[in-house]
Amino acid sequence: MESVPKFLQGVFGYSGAGLDRSALLASTLIYTVPSSKRAQFVYLRAGNSGPELVCLSLVIAGKAARYLPVGAKAGMNVPLTIVEDLPPDTTVEVHLSAPEGATGQIVVDVGLLEI
Numbered sequence: 001m002e003s004v005p006k007f008l009q010g011v012f013g014y015s016g017a018g019l020d021r022s023a024l025l026a027s028t029l030i031y032t033v034p035s036s037k038r039a040q041f042v043y044l045r046a047g048n049s050g051p052e053l054v055c056l057s058l059v060i061a062g063k064a065a066r067y068l069p070v071g072a073k074a075g076m077n078v079p080l081t082i083v084e085d086l087p088p089d090t091t092v093e094v095h096l097s098a099p100e101g102a103t104g105q106i107v108v109d110v111g112l113l114e115i
Contacts, residue, residue: 006031006039008094008110014054016098022057022064029094031112039086042111044068047075050104057095058110060086064095070106086112 008029017023024030033039041058048054048070058066070076086092094108 004037004114005042006112006114008092008112009108011105011107012096013105014050014096014098014103016052016054016100016102018100019053019055019097022055022059022095022097025056025094025096025106025108029108029110031092033086033088033090033092034114035088037088037114039090039092039112039114040083041086042079042083042113043109044078044111045076045107045109046070047107048104049073049106050098050102052099052102052104054096054098054102054104054106056106056108057097059093059095061090075107 056068057064
């Protein structure tokens with residue numbers, strides 16, 4: 001069985017509405033598992049240029065599955081060692097929340113593997 005790497009990545013501006021108000025960061029950060037495949041998260045890297053802590057959320061099938069805080073003017077690398085299969089036709093989105101009025105840019109690099 002051949003595996004295929006997939007990536008959700010880019011640099012995105014944000015304006016916070018509150019840490020408890022998560023929203024899709026960008027339409028390019030949506031991935032749907034093909035109907036003939038399964039997928040798994042492999043890693044997530046992120047960097048935050050802003051002066052406030054922000055939180056990335058991996059939303060799977062409409063529900064937040066992982067919360068990943070990114071410190072002020074900081075970066076992080078998370079190898080996702082607890083890996084579960086994402087079944088066919090599952091949609092994954094990357095959301096962001098930030099304190100109200102906080103602005104900045106975030107670098108996102110999410111690696112998945114289709115199997």
